[in-house]
Amino acid sequence: MTLIKQINRGQRKSGEFLPSLAALAAENQLSVSTVRRALDLLNDIGVVESINGKGTQVLAFEQIAAHCDFSQPIYRRRLTDFIESLHVCACSCRAVVEQTLLAMTGAQRNQLLELLERLYAQQRYGLGIYGVIGILAEEAHSPAIRTLYAQLFQQFLWGYPLRIPKRNESTEAQMQARALTEALQHFDSSLFAQLLENSLIQDFKTAQSQLQKIGVSAPSDFL
CATH class of the missing domain: 1.20.120 (Four Helix Bundle (Hemerythrin (Met), subunit A))
Known part of the structure; x- marks a missing residue:
């Protein structure tokens, strides 16, 4: 998925909020359900955090390990x-x-x-x-x-x-x-x-x- 590459390459910066599910789905030519599963995965490993009422935010390096459930x-x-x-x-x-x-x-x-x-x-x-x-x-x-x-x-x-x-x-x-x-x-x-x-x-x-x-x-x- 392009989003993963963007985060890994620093094109999505720490603290940045990602576009909506619909926008990400359109950008990557994927279904909304597929994008949601990808974001769930990124949440699980601490790369991003979904915040109610705000959206999904890319986490800084020092926050990643603390948000990952090993x-x-x-x-x-x-x-x-x-x-x-x-x-x-x-x-x-x-x-x-x-x-x-x-x-x-x-x-x-x-x-x-x-x-x-x-x-x-x-x-x-x-x-x-x-x-x-x-x-x-x-x-x-x-x-x-x-x-x-x-x-x-x-x-x-x-x-x-x-x-x-x-x-x-x-x-x-x-x-x-x-x-x-x-x-x-x-x-x-x-x-x-x-x-x-x-x-x-x-x-x-x-x-x-x-x-x-x-x-x-x-x-x-x-x-």
């Missing part, structure tokens, strides 16, 4: 899907990213750069790498890669509450963000791919530790 069995299973998808992506992304960047047009690279700069301007440093994966799901030359990465990208949504503010605001995260941007500006596809892989590995290990604390199974090693 005890729900179905969500705990989804967290397992998330960590396994992150594991697969971290293991496979380097060659895929490099090949995709080399095949991109200048306009496509600029689109990716604008996405990163928009997220970093909002101090959402930890989301940059996931924005890149979302672009890969759309722009990869191989149909098989586009299909695979589109599925992986969808699973990343379940890990949204785990992306705590400390990860996004840390000096290390800011340095990683700056390095990614500079590599893209200099069209250094190899370095960009390596940096992205390193960031995904770090996020995998962080998520693995967090899930173990709440008793959710995760891959024990990075392959």
Whole structure:
């Protein structure tokens, strides 16, 4: 759903109220009932909050974990899907990213750069790498890669509450963000791919530790 991508890419900002169900349904060419289920899901994982008499509001990072119910069995299973998808992506992304960047047009690279700069301007440093994966799901030359990465990208949504503010605001995260941007500006596809892989590995290990604390199974090693 476009709404999920917009939130993940920072196009729907924290504190913003979403359009009505009817407007979202028309925008995404979906039924109102489908949009309602999607918003129920986003409410459950703490990405948005529906407020009586006001509408549905996009929550700030520091509010997400507090509004997510980690005890729900179905969500705990989804967290397992998330960590396994992150594991697969971290293991496979380097060659895929490099090949995709080399095949991109200048306009496509600029689109990716604008996405990163928009997220970093909002101090959402930890989301940059996931924005890149979302672009890969759309722009990869191989149909098989586009299909695979589109599925992986969808699973990343379940890990949204785990992306705590400390990860996004840390000096290390800011340095990683700056390095990614500079590599893209200099069209250094190899370095960009390596940096992205390193960031995904770090996020995998962080998520693995967090899930173990709440008793959710995760891959024990990075392959």
